[in-house]
Amino acid sequence: MPTYEHRGRRPVVHPTAYVAPTAVLCGDVQIGAESRILFGAVVSAEDGRVRIGSHCVVMENALVRGRSEHPVDIADNVLVGPHAHINGASVAEGCFLATGSSLFPGSVLAPNVEVRIHGVVHANTSVAEGSVVPIGWIAVGSPARILPPDRHDEIWSIQQGLDFPGTVYGVDRETTAADLMDQQSRWYGAHKNDQRIARHDA
Secondary structure, three states: OOOEEEOOOOOOOOOOEEEOOOOOEEOEEEEOOOOOEOOOOEEEEOOOOOOOOOOOOEOOOOOOEEEOOOEEEEEOOEEEEEOOOOOOOOEOOOOOEEEOEEOOOOOOOOOOEOOOOOEEEEOOOOEEOOOOOOOEEEEOOOOEEEEEEHHHHHHHHHHHHHHHHHHHHHHOOOOOOOOOHHHHHHHHHHHHOEEEEOOOHH
């Protein structure tokens, strides 16, 4: 498995966990007992930690990204489906995140939440225990309202107050694309200094 030291921090994998040979672990990542990180998954602690509890499964080609202001904390017994995107979120025990689901920075899932296929939990959104985000629907706000995608005006009326640009990028909504991408290019440029770790050191 490709494993990298990033910003001076190395992944730690419990001896009973399994990480597939084509999965990538990068930076301040911790994988708990009996958890499974499957083929093509990427677990990257950019400038903040990622903690994955015990008996979790991160399926093929999922992305889990931790940030300084919004680390990722995934509790025990959580399934992260194929092609899911977990970015700066807190996920409580027993949650089910289906194929292609997306959780944005500052989002918080209480225990036993289901985010079904291509469901979205927006930035700074809190989803109550046992809630279901149906296929393709959007959870937005705190406490969350769960709305179908065709209700864009209602979604936007809540979403605009959640400060997506400030939360995700640390900029205001008026920032130009050139300025934003200059910042993002420099931020991700820290990976140029990553060090690959021999498997027995991970």
